[in-house]
Amino acid sequence: xxxxTQPPSMDCAExxxxxxxxxxxxxxxxxxxxxxxxxxxxxxxxxxxxxxNNETNEMASLIITEDRKSSTLILPHATLRDTAVYYCxxxxxxxxxxxxxxxxxxxxxxx
Amino acid sequence: GAVVSQHPSRxxxxxxxxxxxxxxxxxxxxxxxxxxxQFPKQSLMLxxxxxxxxxxxYEQGVEKDKFxxxxxxxxxxxxxxxxxxxxxxxxxICSARWTGTEKLFFGSGTQLSVL
Numbered sequence: 001x002x003x004x005t006q007p008p009s010m011d012c013a014e015x016x017x018x019x020x021x022x023x024x025x026x027x028x029x030x031x032x033x034x035x036x037x038x039x040x041x042x043x044x045x046x047x048x049x050x051x052x053n054n055e056t057n058e059m060a061s062l063i064i065t066e067d068r069k070s071s072t073l074i075l076p077h078a079t080l081r082d083t084a085v086y087y088c089x090x091x092x093x094x095x096x097x098x099x100x101x102x103x104x105x106x107x108x109x110x111x
Numbered sequence: 112g113a114v115v116s117q118h119p120s121r122x123x124x125x126x127x128x129x130x131x132x133x134x135x136x137x138x139x140x141x142x143x144x145x146x147x148x149q150f151p152k153q154s155l156m157l158x159x160x161x162x163x164x165x166x167x168x169y170e171q172g173v174e175k176d177k178f179x180x181x182x183x184x185x186x187x188x189x190x191x192x193x194x195x196x197x198x199x200x201x202x203x204i205c206s207a208r209w210t211g212t213e214k215l216f217f218g219s220g221t222q223l224s225v226l
């Protein structure tokens with residue numbers, strides 16, 4: 001699976017949009033981009049995933065560049081409860097579905 | 112949404128004893144379950160993948176005789192840490208998926224402390 005690069009930490013003001021970048025320059029054509037988050041001392045939570053097109057759900061939006069070498073997770077109105085470590089993962093959707101976590105970005109939402 | 116229940120949430124044991132951690136999928140049949148461990152301030156490290164009815168596949172460097180994984184049914188997988196030592200103290204997390212979904216659903220984790 002392709003490796004990803006994320007900033008180690010970011011701050012965001014409560015109520016503002018949080019934009020979390022991820023570089024995956026070696027992504028293959030059949031690899032999807034997944035985002036999970038982990039709130040302190042809990043198991044990770046699925047947020048969103050996509051292949052080429054931008055995606056939106058009730059939690060977030062995922063913007064994938066046309067060359068697919070990078071993506072951005074957008075939390076439109078961050079709240080204090082969004083403080084967590086956010087993991088960007090690239091993975092194929094076949095085979096064993098093995099999911100390897102990188103270091104992630106620690107997002108601090110401040111009042 | 113899909114729920115994965117993990118028990119116990121916290122366990123303290125003496126060195127040399129064995130500890131069993133259970134992971135249950137409450138509202139779906141988990142064809143594949145994954146076990147991770149996580150040290151403080153570090154990311155999740157995949158330990159093994161288990162498919163119902165077959166032997167688990169361990170990641171490189173993970174001792175299969177020390178971390179016994181059983182996936183005997185479509186709703187239950189167990190991780191047994193045998194002869195636990197202080198260096199096995201960690202946060203253990205399971206995850207599960209069913210055929211037809213690309214998402215993983217995670218348990219709430221088990222904090223193991225070996226004295």
